[in-house]
Amino acid sequence: MKPNLYRCIFQVHRWTGLTIGMVILMMALTGVVNLFRPQLEPVVNRDLLTVPTCSERVPLDVLGETARAAHTGGRLDYIKLSAGEPGAARMPAARVRFDDPQFDVYMNPCTGAVIDERARYGGVLGTIEQTHILRFSEEKWVRSITGVCAIIFGIVLIGGGFYMWWPRRGGYGRALKLDARLEGRARSMNRHRIAGVYGSLVLIALILSGLPLVFEWYRNGLYTLTGSSLPQKPPKSAPADRDSPRVSMEAFWQKVQALEPNPAHALLKYPGEGPNAPLEAYMVARGASHENARSLLFLDAYNGKVLRYTPYEKASPGFKLYFWMISFHTGSVGGWPMKLILLFGTLMVPVLAYTGIRSNLRRRKSPAAAAAAVPLMPVGVKRIAFEAADIKSFELVSATGALLPAFTPGSHINVSIEDGLQRQYSLCNDPNERHRYLIAVKRVADSHGGSRAMHELVEEGDLLSISAPRNHFALHPAAGHHVLVAGGIGITPLLCMARHLLSIGASFELHYFTRSIEQTAFHAALSAPEFVPHVSFHCAIERGRLRETLHPLLSRRATDAHLYLCGPCGFMDLVEEMAAAAWPAGTVHVEHFAANPLALAGERKPFEVTLARSGGTFTVPVSKSIVNVLAERGVCVTTSCEQGVCGTCLTGVLEGKPDHRDAFLSPQERSAGAKMLVCVSRASTPHLVLDL
Numbered sequence: 001m002k003p004n005l006y007r008c009i010f011q012v013h014r015w016t017g018l019t020i021g022m023v024i025l026m027m028a029l030t031g032v033v034n035l036f037r038p039q040l041e042p043v044v045n046r047d048l049l050t051v052p053t054c055s056e057r058v059p060l061d062v063l064g065e066t067a068r069a070a071h072t073g074g075r076l077d078y079i080k081l082s083a084g085e086p087g088a089a090r091m092p093a094a095r096v097r098f099d100d101p102q103f104d105v106y107m108n109p110c111t112g113a114v115i116d117e118r119a120r121y122g123g124v125l126g127t128i129e130q131t132h133i134l135r136f137s138e139e140k141w142v143r144s145i146t147g148v149c150a151i152i153f154g155i156v157l158i159g160g161g162f163y164m165w166w167p168r169r170g171g172y173g174r175a176l177k178l179d180a181r182l183e184g185r186a187r188s189m190n191r192h193r194i195a196g197v198y199g200s201l202v203l204i205a206l207i208l209s210g211l212p213l214v215f216e217w218y219r220n221g222l223y224t225l226t227g228s229s230l231p232q233k234p235p236k237s238a239p240a241d242r243d244s245p246r247v248s249m250e251a252f253w254q255k256v257q258a259l260e261p262n263p264a265h266a267l268l269k270y271p272g273e274g275p276n277a278p279l280e281a282y283m284v285a286r287g288a289s290h291e292n293a294r295s296l297l298f299l300d301a302y303n304g305k306v307l308r309y310t311p312y313e314k315a316s317p318g319f320k321l322y323f324w325m326i327s328f329h330t331g332s333v334g335g336w337p338m339k340l341i342l343l344f345g346t347l348m349v350p351v352l353a354y355t356g357i358r359s360n361l362r363r364r365k366s367p368a369a370a371a372a373a374v375p376l377m378p379v380g381v382k383r384i385a386f387e388a389a390d391i392k393s394f395e396l397v398s399a400t401g402a403l404l405p406a407f408t409p410g411s412h413i414n415v416s417i418e419d420g421l422q423r424q425y426s427l428c429n430d431p432n433e434r435h436r437y438l439i440a441v442k443r444v445a446d447s448h449g450g451s452r453a454m455h456e457l458v459e460e461g462d463l464l465s466i467s468a469p470r471n472h473f474a475l476h477p478a479a480g481h482h483v484l485v486a487g488g489i490g491i492t493p494l495l496c497m498a499r500h501l502l503s504i505g506a507s508f509e510l511h512y513f514t515r516s517i518e519q520t521a522f523h524a525a526l527s528a529p530e531f532v533p534h535v536s537f538h539c540a541i542e543r544g545r546l547r548e549t550l551h552p553l554l555s556r557r558a559t560d561a562h563l564y565l566c567g568p569c570g571f572m573d574l575v576e577e578m579a580a581a582a583w584p585a586g587t588v589h590v591e592h593f594a595a596n597p598l599a600l601a602g603e604r605k606p607f608e609v610t611l612a613r614s615g616g617t618f619t620v621p622v623s624k625s626i627v628n629v630l631a632e633r634g635v636c637v638t639t640s641c642e643q644g645v646c647g648t649c650l651t652g653v654l655e656g657k658p659d660h661r662d663a664f665l666s667p668q669e670r671s672a673g674a675k676m677l678v679c680v681s682r683a684s685t686p687h688l689v690l691d692l
Contacts, residue, residue, distance in 0.1 A: 013160040016152060017356050023149040024157075028349035030132035031206075035331045035342055037125055044125060047115070050090040054110035060249035060268070062112050067096035067105040070114045074098035078269040079249065081109065083262060083286070133213075147214030150207045158200045165193055190612060192355035195348045202345020209329040212322055219322060228318030235307035236276035237300045246271060247304045252279050259309060260285060260295055271301045278307055288312070290327035293320075376416055376465040379404075382436070384460050387521040388514075390443040391489060392455060393428070395436055399463055403434040407469035409497040410564075410591065413437065414467035414640065417457070422640045423450035426493035426566075426591070427469060428522070431500050437466070440521055442489040472647065472664075473566070473591040475500075480560030482508040483553070485575055487567020491521055493591050494566055502530060511553060513538045513546075513571065546574065554579045557587070566591040569663070585667070592645050592663030607683040611635060611692040612654055626678040626690075635692060637678060644680035651676060652691030657684040 033040070042049055060079055068076060077099040084091030094109040102120035107113065121130035130136065134145050178194055212219040223230050252268055260266070263283040271277040279299040284291060296315075298307040312320070324333065331339045378399035387393045398404055412426045429438035441454045458464070473493055475482065482501055484494040491512055501508040510531075514520040517539055526535045541549055554563075554575065563583055565575050572590060579588055604622040609629070611617075620629045627637050627649060640648040644662030658676035669675065678690070 009160045009163055012156055013164065014356075014360065016156045016160075017353075018360075020149050020152050021157065021353060021356070023145070024153045025349055025353045027132055027146060027149070028346045030128045032343065032346050033125065033128045034132055035339060035346065037129070038332075041125060045123065048106050048118075049093055050084075051093050051108045051110060051115070053084060053089060053091045057109045058112035060253050063094055063096060063107050063109065064249055064270075066112050066114060067098075067107060071098055071103055071105050071117055074100045074103060076270045077102075078267050080265070080267045081253075082265050144214055147211055147218075150210060150214075154204060154207045158196070158204060161193075161196045161200070165197060188355045188359035192352060192359060195351040195355065199345050199348025199352065202341060203348065206329060206342065206345065209325040212325055213329070222321050222325070223316070223318030226317035226321055228316035231319070232308075234278055234280060235298050237271070237278045237302055237307075239275050239302045244302045246301045247279060247299065251304060252281070252299060255299060255304060255306075256281050256283060256297060259283075259297060259306075260311075262286065264288065265291070277301060285312070289333075290324060291330075291332040292323040292327045294323060376414075376467055378463050379437070379466050381458060381460050381462045381464060384458070387440055388523070389518050391440055391519075391521045392443075393438060393440045393521075394454070394458065395438050396464065396466065397436050404437060405468045406434060407431055407437075408471050409475050409500040410473035410493045411469035411471040411496070412473075412493070413439070413469050415439070415454075416465040417450060417453045423454075424640065424646045426473075426496065428492050428495045429499065430503060431496065432503060437469075440489065440492050442521075473564070473589060475564075476562045476587075476589065478560070479562035480507060481558050481562075482506065483561055483563045484508060484510040485513075485553070485563065485565045485567075486510065487513045487571035488515075488519070489521065489593065490565075490567030490572075490591070492566075494564060495522055495526070497564065498526075498531070498534065502534070508534055510535045511538060512536070513541065513567070516540050547578065550575060550578055555582055557582045561587070563588045564591075565589070566593070568593075604682060607685070608687045609683075610655075610687065610689045612689055620682070625680060626682070630678075630692070637692065639679050642679045644677045647677065649677050649679045651678050653688060654691055655689035656687050658682070658688065659684040 063079060064076055075098060077097045080095045080097070082092035091109075093115055094107045096105045096107060097103070097120070098105070103117060104120060104122075105117045106115040108115060119126070121127060121135065132146075134142060136142065176194070176197060178190060212222060220230055249268060249270070253266075256263070256266055256268065260283040264286045265284040267282050269280040271279055279301050281297045281299075282294040283297070284293055285295070293312045294315075295309070295311045297309050299305065300307055327333045328338075331342050334341075379396040380399050381394055382397045383393075383395040385393050385395075407427055409431055410426070411431075412424045414422050414424055416422050425439040425441060427437055428440055429436060441451050443455045444451045475497060482497070484497055486494045494510060494512075498508065498510050510526070512520065512526065512535065514537070517523060517537075520537065520539060523537070525531075526537075538549055555578075557563075563579055565572055565588065567575075569592070572592070576588065576590065606619055606621050608617055608619050609626055611630075616633060616635070618629050618633055620626055627639055627642070630637055637649050637651065640646045642649075645664055647664045650664070652675050653673060657673055658670075659682040660670045660676060661680045661682065662677040664677055665675070
């Protein structure tokens with residue numbers, strides 16, 4: 001899968017779900033009610049829809065005239081009659097509909113009395129149906145909204161979802177099962193994926209069967225697909241003269257019953273406008289395959305002659321397919337088993353909405369997403385100074401003149417340099433200063449681009465984009481004494497700490513190890529009188545004598561002292577090793593600028609990673625990192641330093657044991673094995689399951 005294509009599909013899928021998906025959710029929830037409306041309506045509107053069973057009916061012309069007297073607006077459109085169940089105590093009421101606006105008068109067919117009158121979409125269930133199809137206007141564009149949304153849902157959400165779900169290396173069993181072991185966002189995405197896979201099979205059928213109700217072009221396409229002719233126009237009546245009387249509705253009804261004895265449902269339309277309009281009826285026989293298995297009848301409105309009669313059995317394949325799809329869409333095919341299947345598929349929509357939104361919110365809360373979502377602010381480079389050989393300091397001020405966000409000692413900022421390149425730099429100045437940030441950058445020969453760009457491309461007066469400060473290296477609030485140990489450029493966060501501790505009068509000492517005075521950054525600042533009692537410089541100490549120098553410092557610890565360490569990996573490893581005997585866990589705090597090269601160069605074996613949310617399983621060869629492999633498969637993991645230092649790519653581990661090669665996680669976090677930095681770390685077991 002191409003990464004750019006995957007990312008594009010993911011973003012379109014995600015934002016479509018958050019927009020069009022809301023319309024689909026509304027349609028699903030109202031559709032559930034409509035699915036069971038035939039069972040709900042007799043309960044909710046028993047006295048409106050049914051009357052006591054009788055053996056004799058009032059002539060239909062009487063029903064029509066009585067309805068016209070009760071409702072003076074509009075034109076008589078049709079009378080609908082339904083047969084009751086044999087031996088039942090109650091039978092369906094007759095319904096007389098008026099058009100413009102559509103209004104129904106419910107009548108007792110036995111007595112001819114008006115039971116009640118109601119707008120077509122009146123009542124709770126009628127309003128739900130109206131909402132389901134957005135029938136609040138007769139404008140075609142309004143009525144087509146549901147169809148358009150359904151098509152987008154089918155193509156973008158279902159089609160795109162299947163594309164992203166499809167396991168590229170097998171593993172269909174895992175991709176089709178709920179995983180009870182997952183938690184957090186991985187759990188939500190697992191549920192989202194499973195609901196989408198199983199629910200989409202039903203939802204696609206509902207979409208395809210619902211579109212004929214919205215689009216004429218789709219309906220006509222069904223006839224073309226089946227090789228059927230499009231529906232013919234209604235035949236015309238031929239009046240003897242302008243004043244010729246029309247056939248009564250009761251005579252029409254008798255004709256209908258002669259052709260279709262005792263139908264389950266019959267709808268008898270009054271002649272339309274114009275002298276040539278025919279009488280039209282559709283009938284559904286008892287025991288028909290579905291409630292829309294319609295037989296059509298057209299009569300001459302003046303002489304009662306049959307102009308056209310098409311029993312359902314002899315209808316064209318296109319006609320049968322069209323009305324079967326309508327019945328399928330409304331749950332009238334297949335009885336209760338099909339209703340339950342449609343209910344399952346429809347209820348998957350709210351499940352998809354819930355899990356999709358929940359996983360999106362959890363994504364924003366995840367460490368990697370949080371790092372990616374950090375807003376950038378513009379700053380100006382006010383001053384650049386050489387602090388030591390190959391080390392420059394950069395004084396940054398707000399581009400708008402406003403105060404910069406507050407920060408705490410040990411904080412760092414992300415600096416966006418060029419072409420999306422971001423690097424983290426510790427703040428060196430006193431946290432009390434809100435008018436500026438001060439960072440220092442050492443030019444590294446094997447730089448990945450950050451230090452080179454800062455030294456060669458950035459000039460005074462330039463604008464840069466930075467993040468708000470974040471702190472993974474804070475002073476311990478319970479410490480009574482602070483021992484700061486810096487090596488080389490590792491002075492940057494410790495200088496900030498020293499300035500803060502000095503300003504509040506706290507007890508501290510700073511030991512600064514460098515190769516020479518020329519390579520000692522901020523030497524002049526740390527040589528100021530206020531720092532002299534606290535600062536010790538250790539320059540040009542041979543490696544063999546380094547242990548002798550460190551031993552008095554690390555071999556004993558005051559009861560409430562905490563140790564803070566930052567510098568080159570080899571130097572830090574030595575300090576941590578020597579401090580292990582006297583300094584308990586939790587009293588040593590470290591900040592890395594790069595991962596340990598020995599850890600990165602350790603034994604490398606191929607292993608597999610499975611993505612709990614994306615569903616794929618991929619092999620990570622010895623020559624590539626997890627991030628590299630996932631990027632090739634279109635799975636984007638946000639990174640920044642790509643050296644295991646910044647923590648941007650921090651990812652949850654659900655199964656397997658990571659081989660930690662980073663410089664970010666604490667020993668306790670590494671032992672827990674619940675997360676790893678996928679830019680550099682690998683696997684100690686043959687298989688990992690990641691929260692991705």
